[in-house]
Amino acid sequence: xxVEGDGRTGELLRLVGVSRLFHAGSHxxxxxxxxxxxxxxxxxxxxxxxxGSGKSTLLNILGGLDAPTxxxxxxxxxxxxxxxxxxxxxxxxxxxxxxxxxxxxxxELTALENVEVPMIYAGVGRRERRRRATVLLEQVGLGAxxxxxxAELSGGEQQRVAIARALANGPTVLLADEPTGNLPSNQxxxxxxxxxxxxxxxxxxxxxxxxxxxxACGQRLISLRDGRxxxxxxxxxxxxxxxxxxxxxxxxx
Amino acid sequence: MPFHWRLxxxxxxxxxxxxxxxxxAAGALVVILTHLLxxxxxxxxxxxxEVTYQRVEERAGMAMRQAEPVFRPEDALLVRGEIPAITxxxxxxxxxxxxxxxxxxxxxxxxxxxxxxxxxRLWALEAVAGTLFGAAEMAQGAPVAVISxxxxxxxxxxxxxxxxxxxxxxxxxxxxxxxxxxxxxxxxTTPPPRAVFRVVGVYRFPxxxxxxxxxxxxxxxxxxxxxxxxxxxxxxPFSDPFADVLYxxxxxxxxxxxxxALEVLLSPLLTERRRLQGGEEARSRSSWQLEVVRGxxxxxxxxxxxxxxxxxxxxxxxxxxxxxxxxxxxxxxxMSGRRRAIGxxxxxxxxxxxxxxxxxxxxxxxxLVGGMVGLAASWPLEQLAAPLSDFGAGGTTPxxxxxxxxxxxxxxTLIGGxxxxxxxxxxxxxxxxxxxxxxxx
Numbered sequence: 001x002x003v004e005g006d007g008r009t010g011e012l013l014r015l016v017g018v019s020r021l022f023h024a025g026s027h028x029x030x031x032x033x034x035x036x037x038x039x040x041x042x043x044x045x046x047x048x049x050x051x052g053s054g055k056s057t058l059l060n061i062l063g064g065l066d067a068p069t070x071x072x073x074x075x076x077x078x079x080x081x082x083x084x085x086x087x088x089x090x091x092x093x094x095x096x097x098x099x100x101x102x103x104x105x106x107x108e109l110t111a112l113e114n115v116e117v118p119m120i121y122a123g124v125g126r127r128e129r130r131r132r133a134t135v136l137l138e139q140v141g142l143g144a145x146x147x148x149x150x151a152e153l154s155g156g157e158q159q160r161v162a163i164a165r166a167l168a169n170g171p172t173v174l175l176a177d178e179p180t181g182n183l184p185s186n187q188x189x190x191x192x193x194x195x196x197x198x199x200x201x202x203x204x205x206x207x208x209x210x211x212x213x214x215x216a217c218g219q220r221l222i223s224l225r226d227g228r229x230x231x232x233x234x235x236x237x238x239x240x241x242x243x244x245x246x247x248x249x250x251x252x253x
Numbered sequence: 254m255p256f257h258w259r260l261x262x263x264x265x266x267x268x269x270x271x272x273x274x275x276x277x278a279a280g281a282l283v284v285i286l287t288h289l290l291x292x293x294x295x296x297x298x299x300x301x302x303e304v305t306y307q308r309v310e311e312r313a314g315m316a317m318r319q320a321e322p323v324f325r326p327e328d329a330l331l332v333r334g335e336i337p338a339i340t341x342x343x344x345x346x347x348x349x350x351x352x353x354x355x356x357x358x359x360x361x362x363x364x365x366x367x368x369x370x371x372x373x374r375l376w377a378l379e380a381v382a383g384t385l386f387g388a389a390e391m392a393q394g395a396p397v398a399v400i401s402x403x404x405x406x407x408x409x410x411x412x413x414x415x416x417x418x419x420x421x422x423x424x425x426x427x428x429x430x431x432x433x434x435x436x437x438x439x440x441x442t443t444p445p446p447r448a449v450f451r452v453v454g455v456y457r458f459p460x461x462x463x464x465x466x467x468x469x470x471x472x473x474x475x476x477x478x479x480x481x482x483x484x485x486x487x488x489x490p491f492s493d494p495f496a497d498v499l500y501x502x503x504x505x506x507x508x509x510x511x512x513x514a515l516e517v518l519l520s521p522l523l524t525e526r527r528r529l530q531g532g533e534e535a536r537s538r539s540s541w542q543l544e545v546v547r548g549x550x551x552x553x554x555x556x557x558x559x560x561x562x563x564x565x566x567x568x569x570x571x572x573x574x575x576x577x578x579x580x581x582x583x584x585x586x587x588m589s590g591r592r593r594a595i596g597x598x599x600x601x602x603x604x605x606x607x608x609x610x611x612x613x614x615x616x617x618x619x620x621l622v623g624g625m626v627g628l629a630a631s632w633p634l635e636q637l638a639a640p641l642s643d644f645g646a647g648g649t650t651p652x653x654x655x656x657x658x659x660x661x662x663x664x665x666t667l668i669g670g671x672x673x674x675x676x677x678x679x680x681x682x683x684x685x686x687x688x689x690x691x692x693x694x
């Protein structure tokens with residue numbers, strides 16, 4: 001295992017020359033091309049780009065849900081590209097918290113049980129995981145909804161359950177793919193406030209979004225087009241993001 | 254995956270269907286095994302050799318063979334004395350298709366025979382009512398008979414009702430007349446006298462197979478001593494004091510050696526006896542051959558074993574296949590329905606191995622429940638199947654065989670559950686995580 005992107009320098013994630021190709025019959029679709037990226041601890045990174053630009057593919061690779069066709073990937077100085085399934089599952093369980101656009105909760109389980117699931121895979125005892133899940137749900141404002149199933153919760157509440165679940169094992173990075181995509185604006189605002197608060201508490205957050213107001217919550221904006229990073233810049237305000245979006249989509253404001 | 258019970262409850266209908274399918278197949282498996290397993294045990298112990306002296310005659314280019322009555326009761330003693338491997342021997346005079354009268358009503362039985370008590374021991378005949386005649390009746394030439402259970406039912410209604418009743422065996426000629434195969438007796442001739450016997454016992458062959466008809470197995474057996482006491486005069490269906498067949502039993506592993514020893518011992522003896530009996534001129538175109546074949550129980554059991562083993566194997570395979578297909582199909586349906594949940598579980602930290610392990614445990618549990626349902630269902634299934642099949646004609650299934658069938662059924666369902674759980678889970682969980690999460694439920 002090679003060591004690069006040492007955690008001591010504050011660098012958490014590092015991608016070098018990462019490409020991802022998909023084969024669709026005889027066609028080869030390039031989703032990502034020669035991506036070089038480094039993310040430092042406690043950063044809030046927003047990833048934007050038009051549809052098909054490779055945002056979600058990049059997030060999937062960052063989160064260990066997908067493997068690059070070529071290139072290398074280090075997490076806290078450890079290369080995780082070639083890890084066997086069991087090790088990779090452990091990395092996903094301990095280092096990453098995932099928040100999806102469609103929440104991805106288990107519909108058969110209550111909010112409390114949903115939050116407990118990653119802790120089961122981490123081997124946390126029943127009593128401890130119940131205690132931690134309760135605390136987490138209280139932290140996201142769902143202390144009164146512990147025993148409700150997803151179908152009995154609003155979209156915003158479901159997403160907060162998903163965030164509580166993502167935090168269950170104290171992850172290194174929180175990865176969110178369009179976390180507000182299915183939510184009305186007031187609930188979307190609450191979710192983003194929650195993510196921002198977590199980031200201020202020291203959590204590294206990487207968000208993929210179409211929404212400039214969501215992206216503006218971050219400190220750094222990575223813009224993708226046709227599978228390539230076309231810009232990687234600090235965010236100073238929502239107008240910067242909106243301008244970058246317009247530029248990516250070829251629209252003049 | 255965690256919270257299996259919830260997931261099972263969510264897909265309860267599919268689960269119940271799979272349990273029922275496995276239950277029916279497992280029940281069928283138990284029925285098949287409990288009814289047939291006792292009949293497919295490999296024959297052990299002694300084998301019975303059937304010795305006949307065959308006259309082979311060329312007629313129209315074909316070799317016609319006929320067993321001639323040449324054996325005497327003392328031949329059984331001779332072979333037992335001369336060939337140490339022979340454990341039992343008995344000569345049998347046998348007459349097929351014998352007509353008889355019981356209470357002035359005519360009957361026809363498969364065959365009647367005269368032999369000595371060695372025959373009972375050789376075939377391990379069991380007395381189901383009364384007793385089988387012994388040395389005393391042989392010595393006295395007593396007019397007693399033991400009859401088969403089937404004959405007792407046919408002639409008297411039951412085994413118990415047959416005891417101490419009289420049978421009047423008719424001569425072959427009278428029998429033919431009675432059947433309408435003979436118009437009348439030639440003028441100036443009278444048929445041999447009828448022979449009256451008192452039934453002292455009813456026997457059963459321990460390996461009785463209702464589908465097997467052996468004309469040499471007499472339905473009515475009388476002591477050879479009675480035949481000897483007639484001093485060569487025809488009586489009833491018996492016209493000759495010589496036996497048609499000599500049966501010997503020997504350990505299976507010495508079967509070949511005994512066969513060879515019998516040929517060496519009996520061939521010259523029978524040749525000499527034939528010469529003394531005369532009639533050589535009329536039979537000058539015939540050749541004679543001592544034939545020693547595994548015509549006894551061992552042969553029969555072996556053939557039955559082969560046929561039944563094939564039937565059992567086929568039926569067991571079909572039942573296991575049906576249960577396996579039901580399990581795999583059910584698991585595939587359930588696992589495919591959970592593709593997204595499986596993907597999510599993997600995202601949250603479950604390894605593929607853990608997913609497969611959980612699925613296998615779940616599948617084995619379902620299979621086990623199905624197996625238990627099958628055990629419970631086997632009894633009503635047996636009742637349903639009984640009129641359709643005569644597999645159970647051999648009597649009640651021994652407890653051990655039933656227990657073995659239950660055990661086998663549970664082991665098979667568990668193994669089926671393991672395999673049927675492993676493959677669908679492995680198949681469903683091996684795809685890319687991102688694709689699994691995008692899967693629509």
